Amino acid sequence: MTHLIRAEWTKLFTTRVWLGLLLGACVMVIGFAVLLTSFAGNPESGIPAVGTPLYEELAMANAVNVNVLFLIVGIIGMTQEYRHRTATPTFLTTPRRGNVVIAKLLAYALAATLFALVVLVVNYAAVAVHAGVRGAAPALDADNLATLGRSGLALVIYAVIGVGLGALLRNQVGAIVGGLVYLFVIEPVIRSIPATSGAYKWMPGGALEALTATFEGPDLLEAWQGGALLLGYGLLAALLGTFLAVRRDIA
Amino acid sequence: MRLDGRDTGHQTRRSDIATPHAPATDPVRVEVRGLTKSFGAVRAVSDLGFTVEPGTVTGFLGPNGAGKTTTLRMLLGLVRPDAGTATFNGTPYTSLREPVRTVGAVLETAFHPARSGRNHLRVYCRAAGLPVERADAVLTQVGLADAGRRRAGGYSLGMRQRLGLATALLGDPSVLVLDEPANGLDPEGIQWLRGFIRHLAHDQGRTVLVSSHLLSEVEQTVDRVVIVGAGRLVREASMEQLRSGAEGGGTVLVRSPEIARLAEVLRADGMTVSLDGDSLTAAGRTTAEIGARAFAAGVELHELRSRTSGLEEIYFQLTAGQEQYAAGATSPEASR
Numbered sequence: 001m002t003h004l005i006r007a008e009w010t011k012l013f014t015t016r017v018w019l020g021l022l023l024g025a026c027v028m029v030i031g032f033a034v035l036l037t038s039f040a041g042n043p044e045s046g047i048p049a050v051g052t053p054l055y056e057e058l059a060m061a062n063a064v065n066v067n068v069l070f071l072i073v074g075i076i077g078m079t080q081e082y083r084h085r086t087a088t089p090t091f092l093t094t095p096r097r098g099n100v101v102i103a104k105l106l107a108y109a110l111a112a113t114l115f116a117l118v119v120l121v122v123n124y125a126a127v128a129v130h131a132g133v134r135g136a137a138p139a140l141d142a143d144n145l146a147t148l149g150r151s152g153l154a155l156v157i158y159a160v161i162g163v164g165l166g167a168l169l170r171n172q173v174g175a176i177v178g179g180l181v182y183l184f185v186i187e188p189v190i191r192s193i194p195a196t197s198g199a200y201k202w203m204p205g206g207a208l209e210a211l212t213a214t215f216e217g218p219d220l221l222e223a224w225q226g227g228a229l230l231l232g233y234g235l236l237a238a239l240l241g242t243f244l245a246v247r248r249d250i251a
Numbered sequence: 252m253r254l255d256g257r258d259t260g261h262q263t264r265r266s267d268i269a270t271p272h273a274p275a276t277d278p279v280r281v282e283v284r285g286l287t288k289s290f291g292a293v294r295a296v297s298d299l300g301f302t303v304e305p306g307t308v309t310g311f312l313g314p315n316g317a318g319k320t321t322t323l324r325m326l327l328g329l330v331r332p333d334a335g336t337a338t339f340n341g342t343p344y345t346s347l348r349e350p351v352r353t354v355g356a357v358l359e360t361a362f363h364p365a366r367s368g369r370n371h372l373r374v375y376c377r378a379a380g381l382p383v384e385r386a387d388a389v390l391t392q393v394g395l396a397d398a399g400r401r402r403a404g405g406y407s408l409g410m411r412q413r414l415g416l417a418t419a420l421l422g423d424p425s426v427l428v429l430d431e432p433a434n435g436l437d438p439e440g441i442q443w444l445r446g447f448i449r450h451l452a453h454d455q456g457r458t459v460l461v462s463s464h465l466l467s468e469v470e471q472t473v474d475r476v477v478i479v480g481a482g483r484l485v486r487e488a489s490m491e492q493l494r495s496g497a498e499g500g501g502t503v504l505v506r507s508p509e510i511a512r513l514a515e516v517l518r519a520d521g522m523t524v525s526l527d528g529d530s531l532t533a534a535g536r537t538t539a540e541i542g543a544r545a546f547a548a549g550v551e552l553h554e555l556r557s558r559t560s561g562l563e564e565i566y567f568q569l570t571a572g573q574e575q576y577a578a579g580a581t582s583p584e585a586s587r
Contacts, residue, residue: 007378014370015363085361088329089418092356093378095328095345250329251290251321 001106004099008107012077021073022115025066026122032065033126037134051136059127059138060147061212063119067158070115071179074108074162078241079172087250101242104163105235112159116152124148151212153227161204161234167241204233278305279353279425279458281326285335288321288482295321296482298335303460303477305425308452310473311462314570318482319462320358323430327356339426351379355419356428360411364404368395368414371403375421389417394443408435416447427451429461433468445472466566480570493565503538506530506554507545516548517541530554 012018036059041049048054078101081087094100128137138144162179169175187205190196200206201220210226221229281303288296296318303309313319324330326337328345336343339353347353362371372386390399393413398406403414412435419427429448433441449472452459463469466476476493478486486493506529507513514524514531522541523534533541538555545552 003377003380007374010370010374010377011363011366014367014374015365017365080363084363085359086363088358088361089375090378091329092327093351093375095347095350249324249331251324 001099001103004094004103005107005110008077008103009111011080012107012111017076018073018111018115021069022118025069025115025119028066028069029063029119029123030126032062033059033123034130036062037127037130040131040134050131050134053143055131056138056144057147057213059131060124060144061151062127063116063123063148063151064154064208064212066119067155067208068180068183070112070155070158071162071165071183072176073112073115074159074164075166075175075179076162076172077104077108077159078163078166079170079175082170083172091250097246098242101163101167101238101246104167105160105238108159108163109156112156113152115159116155119155120148120152147212150223150227154208154211154230157227157230157234160231161237164234164237164239164241167246168237168244169241170245202229204230207233277425278456279340280305281337281339281426281458281460282341283322283326283335283337286322286325286332286337287334288318288325288330288332294482296325296332299479299482299484300335301477301484301487303426303458304475305458306452306456307474308448308459308461308469308472310466310469310476311460311479312466312469312476312566312570313464313479313485315464317464317479317570319464319479320430321482322479323356323358323428323460323462326428327354327358329358349379349422351375351381351422351424353422353424354426354428355422355424356430357412357415357419357432358428358430360408360415362403362411362414365402367400368403368406368410368417369399371414372399372417372421375418379422381421385421389420392420393417393447409437409440412436412440412444424457426458427460429459431462431464433463441468448472467563478566478569485569502532502534502557503536503541504530504532504554504556505541505545505552507550507552509550513545513548513550513552516544516550520544 036047037050039045040047040055047058081090090100091097124138124140131137162175165179166172166175169178183205187200187203190203191200191205198219201210206220207226207229210220211223211230213223220226283302284300286296286299287294299318299322311319311323321330325332325335326344328343339347344350344354362368366374369386369390372389373383375381376383376385387396387399390396393416395410395413395417398410403411406414412432416429416432419429427448432444432448436444448459448461451457452474461469461473470490473490475489476486477484505513508529510526510529510531514526517524517531517533522536525532538557542552542555545555
């Protein structure tokens with residue numbers, strides 16, 4: 001399995017897709033940090049003032065806003081095999097296709113951990129500078145570190161979900177568009193309609209909110225439950241994908 | 252670096268073939284038994300069986316749509332057969348302990364366009380647990396060493412085929428499966444490929460299965476042929492057997508100042524003759540038979556030659572009937 005994971009790393013780092021997505025994630029996270037801090041304490045925005053524990057929790061969890069890019073990293077990692085037809089040499093080299101999916105899940109979890117660390121550092125730096133200018137840079141105390149850690153974990157799990165979704169759908173454009181529509185259209189609608197909002201805490205978005213423990217919003221699971229549920233969605237997609245899609249004929 | 256015939260023994264004469272020197276790999280026999288596959292309502296392969304002997308080059312021939320690619324993909328575990336088996340020394344591909352070291356395959360040119368050829372090969376070295384230095388070794392072997400660090404998306408068709416071949420050679424396999432490897436190669440590339448395939452089989456003792464829709468493309472390379480049409484086995488034979496069956500199978504071109512009289516003589520002999528100016532084309536007899544008839548009739552000849560390869564003719568006859576549904580209303584050329 002180690003050599004299969006290294007093969008996936010070689011695939012990932014021998015094109016520049018990872019660099020583009022990581023830079024994009026850094027730019028996005030800086031933008032969100034600046035927006036959050038700019039409107040902090042503004043009564044119309046509802047964002048707590050700089051220096052309050054609630055502001056700091058939001059600012060430390062800010063990296064979660066780039067989860068979509070981590071989802072895309074995972075989707076591309078899996079679906080590029082079909083898009084560029086490298087599924088043929090890949091499955092010739094490793095005829096047990098389930099092993100390829102497992103290697104991708106592990107390889108992308110590891111790569112996403114590195115990427116997430118970069119994003120967290122960038123996020124903290126952006127928040128510390130801007131909030132520092134506005135009065136009080138958040139300290140790296142236990143609470144803030146825990147929030148940072150949970151938001152990083154959420155990013156890693158989103159990359160795993162991406163691999164699983166890619167295995168299930170195989171079509172790169174379809175998986176990315178489907179993922180975006182789900183995250184930005186379907187879930188917000190479910191969350192906002194009273195009749196369905198009860199189900200929201202069991203959905204990936206609700207699980208993500210539980211994991212990163214933002215203070216407002218609907219009834220949520222415990223943080224660890226949210227993390228486990230989120231990871232479960234990713235692994236379920238990978239398992240279904242392996243048996244329903246990846247094992248199909250490569251014609 | 253270029254590989255040419257002089258330093259690699261490509262020009263091995265046919266008489267040497269039976270005694271390959273210093274085989275590089277273990278002999279592996281490929282056996283296909285009762286292979287069957289349908290896609291929806293279309294039966295692509297029907298109860299197909301044949302054997303590929305170690306150390307030989309076997310041509311896998313048939314018109315497009317005959318089921319060649321589907322068969323090769325079933326052989327390699329990429330497509331699941333509805334029935335039948337395909338094995339390497341008795342073991343199906345997906346159960347091979349080290350598939351890449353046993354079988355190398357070139358199916359289609361598949362690589363990420365933004366990745367260099369060398370990195371493409373390194374990916375599969377890693378996945379197969381081979382040392383990454385194999386990537387440079389096979390690049391040199393196929394003559395791509397200079398282009399290895401360039402993006403594979405910028406490669407010419409011929410270079411792509413060579414990269415595919417390099418991928419297949421990574422594990423130094425006993426068996427090579429090549430699906431239409433000459434596609435996209437220029438005449439020089441085809442010449443190189445022929446020599447390379449002969450070298451791999453006859454000098455190194457590898458088993459080679461190479462598919463093509465043209466017999467003429469592989470005629471000089473292969474020892475045996477497996478001919479399929481409409482997913483069924485049409486003929487499995489050595490080239491010698493095929494050639495002996497092809498005697499008199501071609502057409503003969505004759506030029507003569509007394510062409511009309513010669514045509515009468517040949518027609519009287521039961522031949523089909525078509526006249527064109529001072530020449531005619533006769534079918535169903537060898538040049539020797541026609542020469543003898545002309546001599547007996549006292550007709551002066553200016554030219555007498557076999558016009559089409561008898562082998563090509565017999566291949567066409569073997570597969571023509573099978574092509575009806577595949578080619579439909581279009582000509583065989585159009586279906587290529």
